[in-house]
Amino acid sequence: MKVAIFASGNGTNFEELTNQFQKHQLPGEVALLFCDHPDANVMNRAKRLGVPAYSWTVKESGGKKEYETKILHLLQAKHIDFIALAGYLRVVGPTILDYYEGRIVNLHPAWLPEYPGLHSIERAYNDHRHETGVTVHFIDSGLDSGPIIMQEHVPIYPSDSLVDVEARVHATEHRLYPQAIKKVLTALTEKE
16 A cells, blocks of 8 residues: 655654554555645655655646646556645645545544634634544545544643643644554555
């Protein structure tokens, strides 16, 4: 099973997943990273980990449809079977979604359906919630609305700073996302 990971920023979840694939703790292989920000730190992580990395922007592609068509051609050329979104901050449109239906998962730093979209941790913290969460789900055409694979609550303590909550959420992501990926890839492999 050839896996592409999409990311937009620092890339800690990309690195965690890649390490587990490279140690054969997850079925399949990370065949490529796609990043929509050429200067993002995740590109450096990919280079250090020996993962081929590709990056271009919507603007340089001439629009979202052209951008996604270019990505789809890359995925097809590299025989990608599955996509893991790891901090990819763009909504995946129908060009890719239709082709990979049921084969794209996303990691979201909240207990969905609470706090879909951006700044989920900050919004939960500012709302003085006692807990937030981490959700791994299949993507669909909605915003963070696809079928849920796994979820875990993350406590928010009265003494926490936002940085404390972010660290706790990220630690949960690094543990939960590989478990969910393993579950999905194992099921997909058994189907084939």
